[in-house]
Amino acid sequence: QQPVQSPQAVILREGEDAVINCSSSKALYSVHWYRQKHGEAPVFLMILLKGGEQKGHDKISASFNEKKQQSSLYLTASQLSYSGTYFCGTEMTGGFKTIFGAGTRLFVKA
Amino acid sequence: EAQVTQNPRYLITVTGKKLTVTCSQNMNHEYMSWYRQDPGLGLRQIYYSMNVEVTDKGDVPEGYKVSRKEKRNFPLILESPSPNQTSLYFCASSFSGGGDEKLFFGSGTQLSVL
Secondary structure, eight states: OOOEEEOSEEEEETTOOEEEEEEOSSOOSEEEEEEEOTTSOOEEEEEEESSOOEEEETTEEEEEETTTTEEEEEEOSOOGGGOEEEEEEEEOTTOSOOEEOOOEEEEEEO | OOOEEEEOSEEEEOTTOOEEEEEEESSOOSEEEEEEEETTTEEEEEEEEEETTEEEEOSOOTTOEEOOSSSSBOOEEESSOOGGGOEEEEEEEESSOOTTSOOEEOOOEEEEEO
């Protein structure tokens, strides 16, 4: 079952923060986050595993709440290069089938 | 350079004319997968393969075939394309398909079926 992402779209000014949420009705083993620029392939950002963890690099971080089957992606002090569509991909125990959400379109303006 | 290569990048065809989209990876990955991307629906899995000669259906397999005769190649076959298969297609691979591995994506194939 496809995870639900929110919001569907967000517009930011440079330097502002954003949070993108991903929730599933199924018990999850892992959550993946990818960013896709228009007309390009999705690019990997990070994976979070069950057990409840938080990860981050630079100004992009994420958390995974195993009890709620929810993950959030945090973008701080956004840059123009952050514009794109963000997808979460969820894996249930067993792997092999990463199911992606519908995506969140993020636009950062100067 | 580690990469997943898809061909062609763009394809326009007519209803019913068989076509094949090729996918090749040079990372010795066991796991490969095909996705289609449609506006507002995200990426939906068509088929995946856990190793040579081992394939299984994803969420939207109808109208598609795949084969995995060699580890590096995973072609997507549309035997009788229809307009509802107009979409952006991505091939992806990872080492073994485990949920803790990132997917490497190809550059995509934009298919239009008239």
